[in-house]
Amino acid sequence: MSDKINLPSSSFDELVKIIKGYSHASKGASLDELAKLTGLNKFAISGNNKFLSDISIIQGGRTKSSTDLGIKLARALDHSQVQDAKKNWSDAVSSNEEVSKLVTVVRIKGGMSVDDLAAHILYVSGQGNNGKNRAGSRTVVEILIQAGLLENLDGTLKVATPSDESMAEKEDSGVENKDTGAPATKLVPTEQEEKPNSRPPEINLSGLTTPPQIAINIQLHLPETDNAEVYEKLFKALKDNLLSGNN
Structure with missing residues (x-):
């Protein structure tokens, strides 16, 4: 590949006319046919052919025709589709x-x-x-x-910095992340993240075969006395009220 640039010989507006002319012309059209389509001198047209070939807009030998990219670009320009035209121009530049x-x-x-x-x-x-x-x-x-x-x-x-729209298109199309090389993916929230205020699951106790048991610990603080009758009455009260199971 040459390290020099074959410059176009026309202004930008004239170059757009030539690109459109090639897209509407028959395959392998002559310069005379293109001159009639564009209203430009055939020598002005031929002076742009090397550059248009270099950026993949036209192809061929003595007679040239639009490439698929050239047809897409011309159609976008014909219909004033700015974003499509921008993408096609970018593809053309990237090809050289x-x-x-x-x-x-x-x-x-x-x-x-x-x-x-x-x-x-x-x-x-x-x-x-x-x-x-x-x-x-x-x-x-x-x-x-x-x-x-x-x-x-x-x-x-x-x-130019990438627009928010172009970044969104890349994310939606799964374009690789430039930093990691990994495909761009969208984070999908888990069920718990989708319902942050959800109640914890209830515990079902119906399947238990043994009923729960309750244990009670009783601490007694005995009075300091030498009277044995006091202790006898205390232990009798315990037996009658707690240990006998009558109540």
Whole structure:
């Protein structure tokens, strides 16, 4: 794989017209047919073919056709489906190592102006510093923004953070956790967690064969006396009231 970027030769809006044109053209359409569909000069179209091939939007030899990704992107653009278009642009960028590296450049630098990134793209492309190539480098910047990979904050480009919506989609689809490599799963509460105020289970005593028994311990504090009659009356009262079982 080449370590240089084949720049588009058109503005972002013109490039979108070409992508749509390829999706509506017959397979292996000629440049003349594409020119009629898009209203653009056939030389302007052909000047973008290398770049569109590099990011997997079109394919073929002398005659070219839309890839499945190119058709999906064109359809999303035709119907103004912003989220689908963003995902397809992102897939297109990810298909080319050199283009996707541009996001890493912005991350390492902690942010770049639009002009600085466009100049960097033009430099690493190895192509001449002329108006057509400068326009092409800015088109690449716009693609990275449309892909949701970069965001323009008052003229400063920053690496975009994943939105809550995209994170939720990843969780729902079971995307692997980047830190652990394990599939993302949702925690399902246990029955006890679902009913925190539930009463403890009742104990059933009906199956017991032996009835419960009660034991009573009695402590006697005997008076200090030398009168034997006192002790005799005390023990007689115990026998009559507690030990005889008559009561």
